[in-house]
Amino acid sequence: MEKTYNMEDTKMLLYNSATHKKEEFTTHTPGRVEMYTCGPTVYHFAHIGNLRSYIMEDVLEKFLRYDGYDVNRVMNITDVGHLSSDADTGEDKMLKGAKREHKTVMEIAQYYTDAFFDDCRKLNIKTPDVVQPATGLIDEFITLVSGLLDKGYAYVAGGNVYFDTSKLKQYYIFNAHDEEDLAVGVREGVEEDANKRNKNDFVLWFTKSKFEDQALKWDSPWGVGYPGWHIECSGISLKYNGEYLDLHCGGVDNAFPHHTNEIAQSESYIGHPWCKHWFHVHHLNTNSGKMSKSKGEFLTVSLLEEKGYDPIVYRFFCLQSHYRKGLVFSWENLDNAAAAFQKLIAKIAALEPADGPVDEAVSAEYREKFCTQVGNDLNTALGITALYDVLKAKTNGATRLAVLDSFDQVLSLSLLDKAATVREEQKKQKASSQGGYTITGEGDPAVDALVLQRYEAKKAKNFAEADRIRDELKQQGIEITDVPGGASWKRV
Secondary structure, rough: OOOOOOOHHOOOOOEEOOOEEEEEEEOOOOOOOEEEOOOEEEEOOOHHHHHHHHHHHHHHHHHHHHHEEEEEEEEEEEEOOOOEEEEEEEEEEHHHHHHHOOHHHHHHHHHHHHHHHHHHOOOOOOOOEEEHHHHHHHHHHHHHHHHHHHHOOEEOOOOEEEEOHOOOOOOOOOOOOOOOOOOOOOOOOOOOOOOOOOOOEEEEEEEEOOOOOOOOOOOOOOOOEEEEEHHHHHHHHHHHHHOOEEEEEEEEHHHHHHHHHHHHHHHHOOOOOOOEEEEEEOOOEEEEEEEEOOOOOOOOOOHHHHHOOHHHHHHHHHOOOOOOEEEOOOOHHHHHHHHHHHHHHHHOOOOOOOOOOOHHHHHHHHHHHHHHHEEOOOHHHHHHHHHHHHHOOOOOOOHHHHHHHHHHHHHHHOHHHHHHHHHHHHHHHHHHHHHOEEEEOOOOOHHHHHHHHHHHHHHHHOHHHHHHHHHHHOOOEEEEEEEEEEEEEEEO
């Protein structure tokens, strides 16, 4: 369903990490959003903490489109240059992955790029308009580094090219840092680089004088080498978004130093302000702290599937919380989200699709309210609440389904498709009941459908599948009792 009111009817408010306040979202070119999102470093699978950021960025892009904007979203793929410390020290993550799996760096990059987009597909995350691997834009990075040298913002030392932060009026953008706390060597794991003139200077280009075992190298005016991590996002955005970026997104851990360095090098190169709005998604935590690959708490979409969860349930779980708040993951919390989502789909399945024409006035009223709620700093929790408000609306089923389908352009929970599946299962259940098998329970069509599937598996002597379904229901707190001519179930 297309939106019938103009985007000028509502003004989106979005928290800007650079100004530390909610602001009216505006763009350099009216009606068009130039949007950049930091992409994955493809040396391993993305964990679900990483994917929380991509889910929220996906909702943001879809909401902007829903609100009438033309969006050009660009994302990088880091397949070179990202070191194991964000402070230009440590081993290249891509080389680390290649050594781990005894493959070439490019084999690793392709495998994990494909895996990332497969995860995105399962989570209903739209592929950005432009996806650019860093290795495909080396010439542009060299041009950018050369320009910074020419303008006096960079210097060559020890064979590497560094950005000179002392030339800036303001380096720190997102936080007020204590100078002593940021002294090189003070922070744990940060090695001092004697080539730097200033402790916050960062590498624009590495040459063969550092990390001799680096697998990917290119000719440059400064010798054979490879680009630093920070330069790739500036180079890719400037090429595909132009010199005026409206919205830059990423995880909150990228604010410093990565995004800080992007601003420094981009604005020094183009000579004017670069990005108007900065959008940072906060961490997904476990009970023991921030989720990360290095801690071994490595939860992936594939693992969720192995445990019987629909990946869309994880998306639903993320949307129930605000992007600027830390979200605590536990299996219990995910179970609660799964139960709530199952009930939501059952309620939608119970609506009658053909009980009259869509009431366009009611539909427009609810869509405008949705835009106001979600448009207040991407409040996805209110977006989920709006679904229940529609279900309770005093209008016909056709109108409610049309509005829910409209909202799902933003939320991307496959609401109507999943409801249609439940409806089909209900039809099978009814036919089976007429054949002498009766299901009694607590009026949840989704559970009834699984009980029926278990019966059909037993009838086909597929006892392993029947046991699997019983175990799945047990995990949801459902107890089944076989009775003459059917089955009964209850929540325990």
